[in-house]
Amino acid sequence: GQNIDQPTEMTATEGAIVQINCTYQTSGFNGLFWYQQHAGEAPTFLSYNVLDGLEEKGRFSSFLSRSKGYSYLLLKELQMKDSASYLCAVRDSNYQLIWGAGTKLIIKP
């Protein structure tokens, strides 16, 4: 079966750095996505990785290792507005997105 694993909840301090991990087992791989979702809102796109390595975009970076079936989202200089759920999703061989359950990130002052 297809499976995406990520921690259920994480807590971090404002101004600090946090890393959210995601491991996956899917039938085929056509890219990995990270989305941010605030409560009651639709997901918004953060990053896309299809090749191994680190993609940096401002305060957010995403890393991928296809051989390990592993990705992480790194958030730097955390702000209170970063409190949200972070969803990892993998596009499989049928170009269908397989979703993780999401990681709820709580930022404390």
Add this chain to the structure above:
Amino acid sequence: GAVVSQHPSWVICKSGTSVKIECRSLDFQATTMFWYRQFPKQSLMLMATSNEGSKATYEQGVEKDKFLINHASLTLSTLTVTSAHPEDSSFYICSARGERERETEAFFGQGTRLTVV
């Protein structure tokens, strides 16, 4: 980025009535649209995938006669929840993808909060 508009953003309806949710791609042709449902504190659950001009493909456990999907044009898909019941209360989200977007993310509508009373 591309824009997907979903309407209404929230709706309250009586049990037994039907509700229609619209999903429009505003600046690209959406050859494929996806309908998701999300219950509180849970992740997105794909309900169905629709390609323009053809019948939707429903995920296992989703009643196609209850959740009617129409994708008659490259810019509009609709989801109709027929004979809604309180257990259908959820957050419904559409996303759209065009041929040129196969290598990038699907674009999401704003979501529709459905409450059946």
